[in-house]
Amino acid sequence: MIAGISIYEILTLTSILFFIGIYGFITRKNLISILISLELILNASAINFVIINKYLFPENLQGVFFSIFIIAVAAAETALAVAIIINLYRQISSVEVKDTEIMKF
Secondary structure, three states: OOOOOOHHHHHHHHHHHHHHHHHHHHHEEEEEHHHHHHHHHHHHHHHHHHHHHHHHOOOHHHHHHHHHHHHHHHHHHHHHHHHHHHHHHHHOOEEEEEHHHHOOO
């Protein structure tokens, strides 16, 4: 147990982070803002894995391993997304979602 903090407070915080990420992902028009929102979603889920593991099974480390896996996947996803966004910016000079519709592949 974490002294002075209940699991409900932490899960409330991570739920708020998760839904801020969902709201940002749905409403934003900029690709960078969408990427940041996606990172919020992934970080909230990683924190949930660690906290639930800490409170339910403190002797096991599966939640920590899952969160490390999520962080590694998020880092790879961010690197790939930033490369794609830079390439789009070089081609159309914009990072807005509506401007990517004119792309011809």
